[in-house]
Amino acid sequence: MSHTKPSLIQLTINGQTQSLEVPPMKRLLDVLREDLHLTGTKEGCGEGECGACAVMMNGELVNSCLVPALQVQGAQLRTIEGVATDGHLHPIQQCFLERGGAQCGICTPGMILATQHLLDKHPNPTMEQIQEGLGGNLCRCTGYMRIFESVQQAAQCALAGKE
Ligand code: FES
Numbered sequence: 526m527s528h529t530k531p532s533l534i535q536l537t538i539n540g541q542t543q544s545l546e547v548p549p550m551k552r553l554l555d556v557l558r559e560d561l562h563l564t565g566t567k568e569g570c571g572e573g574e575c576g577a578c579a580v581m582m583n584g585e586l587v588n589s590c591l592v593p594a595l596q597v598q599g600a601q602l603r604t605i606e607g608v609a610t611d612g613h614l615h616p617i618q619q620c621f622l623e624r625g626g627a628q629c630g631i632c633t634p635g636m637i638l639a640t641q642h643l644l645d646k647h648p649n650p651t652m653e654q655i656q657e658g659l660g661g662n663l664c665r666c667t668g669y670m671r672i673f674e675s676v677q678q679a680a681q682c683a684l685a686g687k688e
């Protein structure tokens with residue numbers, strides 16, 4: 526795809542400010558994977574339908590395959606690489622691991638970020654809220670029950686940690 530002349534873009538990603546020259550219409554998904562070498566963000570459909578490429582942008586969950594680089598000028602981004610801290614899995618990641626919420630793993634980064642976003646809004650979500658919160662994320666492997674159970678367990682762990 527032709528992306529026209531590169532522009533200088535500054536963004537903060539996983540707490541680090543970066544400047545890079547990229548074509549303004551290059552997809553954020555490709556900027557992450559090719560220019561920033563953050564390959565944890567996955568491509569599924571490439572059409573905004575599956576959520577595999579989801580990242581947090583200015584506090585909102587976005588499908589990075591639909592976001593042109595020019596829109597991330599000055600943005601705060603979080604990718605799956607920014608979820609674990611100091612080499613320790615985030616409790617949500619740990620729960621996905623323990624409850625079998627990940628199989629091939631293609632959908633998992635997007636699911637984890639969608640779960641973080643959901644639990645920020647609803648720390649003790651109902652099953653309906655979980656299903657709605659993860660409604661934009663498709664999985665071909667798990668049948669969803671294990672994913673939903675992983676989210677429930679992550680919420681319980683977070684609540685127990687706050688008591
Ligand atoms: S790859 Fe972006 S929504 Fe499917």
Ligand code: FES
Nearest residue numbers: 628632664665666
């Ligand atoms: S674990 Fe394979 S697509 Fe979800």
